[in-house]
Amino acid sequence: MAIREVLGLYRDLDSAVAAADALREAGFSRNEFEVLSNAPYPEGTFGEESGIHRLFVFPLIGAACGFAAGLLITGGTQLSYPLVTGGKPLLSIPPMIIIMYEGTMLGALIFTVLGVLFESRLPWIGRALYDSRITQGYIGILVRTAPEREARAIEALRKANPEDILTEGGKTGQQPARG
């Protein structure tokens, strides 16, 4: 099913919050619109958003991989060239722990960053409505909805006195809020 995007740009927080409320009143669920800003706001400012993610799994997987790599390097290199030094055991556990520890942490760190990128949907190379004024401090409300509801979304966004409304077809321009 085709999805249409509408982006409302607001100069201040109050207008953006009003737009989010207007969208909800017009029957749009929280999953159908997202708020774009240049810095985070306290959670719940724009209403509850779906926050399901699996970021916490990534470091665990990374740690397991890093541990395995550390074990392989330390154990494998000692066993593949079995040279006894100073009558010590071939597999010297304490130094292996050091390398395995570093491997575990390295794996966890790398996978955490990969997880952050994955869960943030980055790198983003798809097409989506965006406006550089968002990084200047404007707040964007991006609605993704069915084509037949696009007009209703624009109407709801206009209620909160937007600076601009952008659609996939181009600008619809700022409209004064209706009483």
Add this chain to the structure above:
Amino acid sequence: MQERHRLGEEEITRELLRPLVTTTPMMWVGFIGLGAVLAIFVFAVSWMFYWGLGVTGLQRPNMWGFMIVNFVFWIGISHAGVMISAILRLTQAEWRRPVTRAAEVMTIFSLMTAMLHPVIHTGRPWRTLYWVFPYDFWRNLWPDVRGPLVWDPSAILTYLTGSTLFLYTTMIPDMALARDRTIGWRKVLYTILALGWRGNERQWKMQTIAGFLLSGLILPVFVSVHSIVSWDFAVSLVPTWHATVFAPYFVIGAIHSGVSAVVTLMALMRWLFRFDHYIRLEHFDAIGRLLIAVGTGWLWFFLLDIFFAIYPQEARELEIMDFRLFQWPFNVLTALIFIFGYFIPVPIWIFQRFRRNVKIMFWTSILVNVGMWAERYWLIKPGLMRKYEWTFDWNWYRPSIVEISIVLGSFALVGFLLLVFSKIFPPISVWEEKEGQHFAQQLQVGKRVVNAIVREF
């Protein structure tokens, strides 16, 4: 924080991106001055590569000299950056915002500079790297994992990778900001680095969680790194090196020198970039209080190291500890470490009016690092000079002009890289400053209105 100025979004952006677009005369002086010292550094290293290690003061038994001392020093400096950033993020300390980015960058450049030293110290680094990297699978011969010289690079590389990823992750929103405001090569660079960041709620949420998660993960690594660096010395049998207290002692020493270096950096950023609205006196006050605790902790371990050497009453340990504490020139060095590392700065930091004086904080932080560099030398050299039991094996270490140039050049290298970074990337996190403004509130308490901060858990 109580002294926060209410600044507009545009004002914050313009002020924090200013170093990227304007180069003040002081910055030019910095570039030229540091560049000149850096040129001497490059010449000294090239000279050493050409003529060999004979141009240094290294000789038997002093096979580790200024370069290894400097390596330990820079590893130490690298510690505070991520420590400050990670601990302050985890505890949601509000005063972290202007400090974290510069501290993280300093960690990375210090680590890179530190890593350079053991490599160039071998005299023929291309041969060293040939034998150790990458692992030679073909001949089935491997570096021995029982040796601390394998643990050391594994720890440092983990820390460097983790710190770089940590820094990059927190920089993505600022890359998007720069992407939307630049043209030409800068726009291409920032577009690539921003990865298509749009700033939706999910992305901000991931940023926040990433800050906590990466902080939690990098802290154990930071503790492990200097512990492992200390084992380069402590697992040997050289008198006064062979001490169990070395790992925590090195870590606390690293924090002492590193946090002081952050103070130096904060003062320089305030002067160079005129970031008075962001790096405020309350930040110096807070970090000064932290330094009192860290400095006193370091003093405790400094004394413990001496105590542990004396307590077993082993003749060799006592002999070398006597050499370190009471014989020229190490007696002077001991006094200098005490005075510069603790007895001048810490009593000064006790007074709030001094903690809120940028010049005093700057100079005391420099003093600490002079003391801490001397401490590294004091820890490493005396034991090595008297490593063997027979007096005909004893020898003095006299650093050559080449080694002195390398040490001075390493400071220029870190400074130069920091300046270059601040010309390409915002030295203070713009989005975190704006977040601080978003989270700042005014709270009615009785008839008064006081400043407050929204804190999320």
